[in-house]
Amino acid sequence: MISAKIAQELGVKESNVASALALLAEGNTVPFIARYRKEATGGLDDSQLRAIEERATYLKELEDRKQTILAAIEEQGKLDQTLKTLILECDTKARLEDLYLPYKKRRKTKADIAREAGLEQLLDKLIDAPHVSPEQLAQSFVTEGFEDAKKALEGARAILIDRFALDADLVGEVRERMFTTGSMLASSVEGKEQEGAKYKDYFEFSEPFTSLPSHRILALFRGEKEGVLHLDLDAGDESMYEGMIAERFNLDTSSQWLTSAVRWGWKTKLVISSGLDVRMRLKERAEEGALEVFARNLKDVLLAAPAGQRATLGLDPGYRNGVKCAVVDRTGKVLDTLIVYPHQPQNKWSDAVQELASACATHGVDLMAVGNGTASRETEKLAGEVADLIKKAGGKRPTPVVVSESGASVYSASELAAKEFPTMDVSLRGAVSIARRLQDPLAELVKIDPKAIGVGQYQHDVNQTALAKTLDAVVEDAVNAVGVDLNTASVPLLARVAGISPTIAENIVHYRDEHGSFASRASLKKVPRLGPKAFEQCAGFLRINGAPDPLDSSAVHPEAYPVVRRIAEKTGLSVDGLIGNTSVLKSLRPQDFADEHFGVPTVTDILAELDKPGRDPRPEFATATFKEGVEKISDLIPGMILEGTVTNVAAFGAFVDVGVHQDGLVHVSALADTFVSNPHDVVRSGQVVKVKVMEVDPERKRISLSMKLSDEPGASTAKPASRNTNTAKDKRSSRGNSTRNASQRRSSSQSSAGGAMAEALRRAGLK
Structure with a gap:
């Protein structure tokens, strides 16, 4: 069922x-x-x-x-x-x-007391004889607790209203009608207009419940929680609901007493319970939509292009406490750490340039990962100057890249970081994380609570249990989609592989430390507590590069190795000769190798994997080039065409970092020349895009951008038309929520990098 x-x-x-x-x-x-x-x-x-x-x-x-x-x-x-x-x-x-x-068991209500006093008979008479005077009927029902006709009628009314509230069909119909025909009204709380300026778009607002998008619902509820917005639920025509109640109980509305009781029942019971349900449904719908966006954004962040195995210098920017630096080798192993003080108040710029150039030369640094927090642009300039100096001295210029440092501080202070770097200062651990996440975002970000990565504007407004469950599933899917190198993976990365618990992940690493690298997937069975079921679940997602059996470095599951042997035998090739042999593999029919255990879908997947074994689904590494001289929001001029990096994608558009410490918004209507229903179909987090500046509001820190480069600033294509209702005007701008703190940046330069530069720097007098 x-x-x-x-x-x-x-x-x-x-x-x-x-x-x-x-x-x-x-x-x-x-x-x-x-x-x-x-x-x-x-x-x-x-x-x-x-x-x-x-x-x-x-x-x-x-x-x-x-x-x-x-x-x-x-x-x-x-x-x-x-x-x-x-x-x-x-x-x-x-x-x-x-x-x-x-x-349901409940505390005794006024209606229950009235029933015990026999007033249900009075109510029945009031319904059956609507034209008889209610006061006259009530006289014969005066009793203890209901000493006069007025109180007896109040008791009868309480019973009738209780019937309304307990009628499942009526409650359901009223609730559904209110949700489908009602509207949300918002206004500013008196005296809070300046404090709540960011909610200005909702100071005079109305929109039907059914058309409210998730981000707007969450914004309204947040504004209410902060005491800036006053929300009202407009159910619509009250007479419609009163008519529904009267019809349900076959009440004669020519009776003033019955009509009054119906109206009172609507105002004191049904509108309240229906309103609570509307709020709950809106919150649930908003959370569901928000979780979908958060999940998609996290997936894009986790599956961002890895820079690859290249020596990297990580720079965690700061002013007074200095720029924390860490050099890691191509495998992520820490080679060196240092702190330089190029910015205020120390202003030791030249010393910092020489120290960093020396570190880059000594360790053959290819990439310079600059965190995007406080002092990011100044530190990016520092990295660029170091890179230029190295090139001028005859070395290969390292590529500076600005990366998101979201969650780096959380990782630095975590138990995992303390275990990994027990003797390293907490502040330096963040620089290591920044360097590694440029090399391989997925491998490094799995060490951080997904919620700390920063995947959306309203992630703190949704159910945190549901958020954690959703994001954990995204991490699991991302890790298994890419696959994991069994001989280099960390415990946190292994723990995200299907079938592997944190305990088994630790056992794998301990076994690897004691016995050396795994030579085959089969040797996994020797790991303590990794039983047949766990092996079945995880084996296909673990890779052993350079294994004697080439299939151990592919996504082909060990249970399907016999199928590959049959294919090899059929073609007269060895497994090695079969792998990557596109012409042969394309000529094979999957159905010829299917059997009772492995059907056509599985064989099709096997052939595709043999063609490109261990293929990484992540995109090629690329960086954005920020425009020289554009460093703060006041530097932006409408009409400018800039290059930037998509930092987040929402239902209403995409946020883009153009290098001014505030992300601009490309509204969904400005993403493409054709209609876009889902922004994720056009852009993804981490993607490098060209945008035109459409409008800048420095006071509210809002930037409106367009990916339709033919758009002109102020043109109607930059924003949708305002909506009006019969109750209030919606002044919401299409650029609402158009800026937020930048969460991901890319560098302003890109060139070939790498190589040893120590000798060249010595000749240049830098060492």
Whole structure:
């Protein structure tokens, strides 16, 4: 039943969903199922498998709750077949709780007291005789606690309103009507206009609930939380809801008393409960949309182009406390650390240039990774001067690259960093991290809590448990998509491989330290606590470069090695001769090698892997060139064409770092000449793009950019038209939230780099 429902919702075959759920129940990981069990699942990818897993959890919780509620109502002796059927057919938790509400234990209410006093009979008379005077009917129901007709009528009204609130169908219909027809209104809190200037776009705002995008919902709720915005939920025409209530209970609205009771029930019960539900649904929808954006952004950051195995100098910028520096070799091993003080208040610029040039020459530095925090642009200039000096002295110019330092300080103070660098000063560990994340972003960033990397504007406004779960899944998928070098991977990186726990990851490294490099995947079985199931899950994602068996350095799973042997035998080639032999591999038909264990999808994947074994799915390394003389927001002039790096992608557009310490926004309408529904289809984090400056607001620190270079500043193409409603004017600019602290930069220069330069520098008098 669960698999059928999920299959219908996702538009896939029920048998594939059932197989996926069975594989997950057996302890298989999502990356393993997606890569190596395509026959069973019909080729479901990672995201589909995770959606199935999440939905199955929800439906299982729903079924469990149904059984609990059925048992509770049955214990009260109130469970009839009609109610049982309604509960069993329930498809949402909200509807289920609506049905259970009348039977739920609660504190005694005014309605309960009125019932005990016999006032339900009075209510029935008021409904059956709407034209008789309510006061006249109430006289015969005066009793203890309800000493006069007025109080008796109040008791009857409390019972009627309680009926409204406990009617599952009415509550559900009203709630749905309010969500589909209502609007969110926002205004500024009096006296907070200046303090909340960044929310100016919402000071006179109205938009239907159904069209509010996730980022706008989160912005509104954040403004309310900060005490700057006042939010109102406009349900729409109140008479419509009052009519729904009266019709549901067949109440004669010609009775002033009944009409008043209906209105009071709407204002004191249903509008409040429906409003709470609207807020909850908006928050859930916003979080769902935000999590999708955060996940996509994190994936782009993790799968950013690696600079590769090149000696790198990491620079963690700072003023008073100096620029922390660390040199790492091509494998990331720390060779040297130092601190220079080129900026205020010390201003030892020349000393810093010479010290850094010496370090670069001594260790053959190819790349200079500059963190993008405080003093970044000044430190980037320093790196450029060092690079120019080295080139002038006859050496190969190292390439300075500005990189995101998000999370570097978190890593520096972590237990993992202390374990990795027990004798190194905390401040220097950040420089090491900055250098390594340029070499291989994925390998370094797995050491940091994904939430600390900085993947979106509102990541602190969403459910943190859901955020952690989502981002952890992204990290797992990214690591397994790229694959891991078994003989060089760190414990944190290994721990993200399918089937490998943190304990097993530590055991792998300990085994490697004691016995030397792994010669084959099969030798993994000797690692303590790495059993058959763990081996099955992880083996295909672990690579052994230079292994005697070339398949051990590919993504072909060991269980499929016999298939490769058959292919080699069929072609008359050795496995070595088969690998990379495109002409032969393209001539083969997958179905000729499929059997009861390995179907056409798996064989197709095997042939593709043999053609390009161990292929890295990440893009080629590239850097942006920032415009000379453009260093702060006041340097920007509308019409300028600049090169920059995409730092984040949201539903409403993309943020681009153009080197002025504030990221500009390319609105979704300015991403391309054609209509763009999803910005991720056009750009990704880390991508180098050309943009035109459309508008600059230094006071609010907002920069509007366009990737449509033919756009003219101030043209309507730079922003969408304002929306108007019949209740309030939406003054939201298309460039709302257009700037934020820069989170990723690229350098202003790029050239071939590398080589030893010590001798040249000695000749130049620098050593």
